[in-house]
Amino acid sequence: MHVLTVLDHPDPSSFSAAVARKFMDGAESAGHSVELADLHAEGFDPRWSLADIAADSGATAVADVAKEQERIARADAICLVFPLFWWGMPSMMKGWVDRVWSWGWAYDQLDDPERSLQRSRSGVLLIPAGARSDEMADAGYSAALDTAWIKGTFGYFGLSPRRLEVLHGATGSAKRRQSLLERSYQVGRTLARPTSDEEAV
Numbered sequence: 001m002h003v004l005t006v007l008d009h010p011d012p013s014s015f016s017a018a019v020a021r022k023f024m025d026g027a028e029s030a031g032h033s034v035e036l037a038d039l040h041a042e043g044f045d046p047r048w049s050l051a052d053i054a055a056d057s058g059a060t061a062v063a064d065v066a067k068e069q070e071r072i073a074r075a076d077a078i079c080l081v082f083p084l085f086w087w088g089m090p091s092m093m094k095g096w097v098d099r100v101w102s103w104g105w106a107y108d109q110l111d112d113p114e115r116s117l118q119r120s121r122s123g124v125l126l127i128p129a130g131a132r133s134d135e136m137a138d139a140g141y142s143a144a145l146d147t148a149w150i151k152g153t154f155g156y157f158g159l160s161p162r163r164l165e166v167l168h169g170a171t172g173s174a175k176r177r178q179s180l181l182e183r184s185y186q187v188g189r190t191l192a193r194p195t196s197d198e199e200a201v
Contacts, residue, residue, distance in 0.1 A: 001076035001122070001193065003027045006037045008082035008093035015170055015177060019126050019184045020081040026188025027077075037071060039092045044068075046095020056103040068100040077122035077191055078159065084129035084166065087141055088148075097153065107156040116158030120194040123159025125149060126184055128170035136166070160195050163187075 005024055009016040017038075024034040039046075045064060055061045061069065072078065082093045089097070101107070107116055129136070136142045146164060154162045165187055167180045 001027075001032045001191070002074055003032045003034050003077045003079065003188075003191065004037060004071055004075035005034065005079045005081060006039065006093070006096065008039050008080075008090050008096070010040045012038075012041065014083075016081055016083050016128050018181060019128060019167065020079075022181045022184040023079055023081065023124075023126060023188040026185035027191055028188075029185075030189045030191065032077070032188075032191065035071065035074070037068065039096055044092065044096060046092050046099070048095065048098050052099050052102065058104075061102070061105075062099075065099050065102070068096065069105060072100070072118070072121075075121060076194060077124075078157075079124045079126060079188075079191075081126045083170070084127050084131070087144070101157055106158075116156050118158035120158055120160045120196050122192050122194045123154055123157065123162040124187060124191065125154075125162075125164045126167060126187065127165065128167045128180070130171040131168060133166070133168045136168070142166070161192050163192075 005020050007017060007020045020036065024036065027034050051062045052065065080093065082090050106118055150162055150164050169176045170180060
């Protein structure tokens with residue numbers, strides 16, 4: 001498979017960047033080819049614009065959006081890596097989702113609200129978070145993220161199967177962080193192949 005990893009973090013020495021590298025190392029060890037979209041390093045503009053709206057209505061896609069869509073077209077699997085930020089995505093990743101996965105290219109709710117226009121791709125989110133798993137579960141945040149991202153957004157992306165891996169304790173000890181990096185490597189090494197909607201559970 002060809003695996004696209006999309007990273008949102010301004011610091012190339014961040015833990016999130018290390019997670020992305022480890023995931024890609026794992027994918028390569030399993031025989032996959034890898035590609036990195038480092039949104040900050042590449043200067044992606046996350047701002048939704050009138051040009052994006054025009055593209056939704058049939059105009060030519062904005063150049064930076066077209067570049068990202070070409071990357072996605074090459075990919076059989078997609079991994080998004082970003083730190084949990086106010087219980088959601090940081091602005092760069094949110095803007096990438098908003099602009100790149102556009103109406104008429106990724107989905108068309110008028111024809112079939114539950115069906116993506118994209119072919120099936122395997123998908124995984126690797127999300128470093130400082131909070132403990134029990135804290136997030138008890139407060140309802142884990143269920144909320146699963147509903148919003150796994151049952152919602154990434155279904156429109158055509159990601160199947162799709163997997164959410166919150167890397168709890170990412171601000172913890174060196175030993176804890178090393179274990180999370182190893183987990184990221186294993187997620188890449190064991191990345192599932194795409195399944196059709198009919199095959200997905």
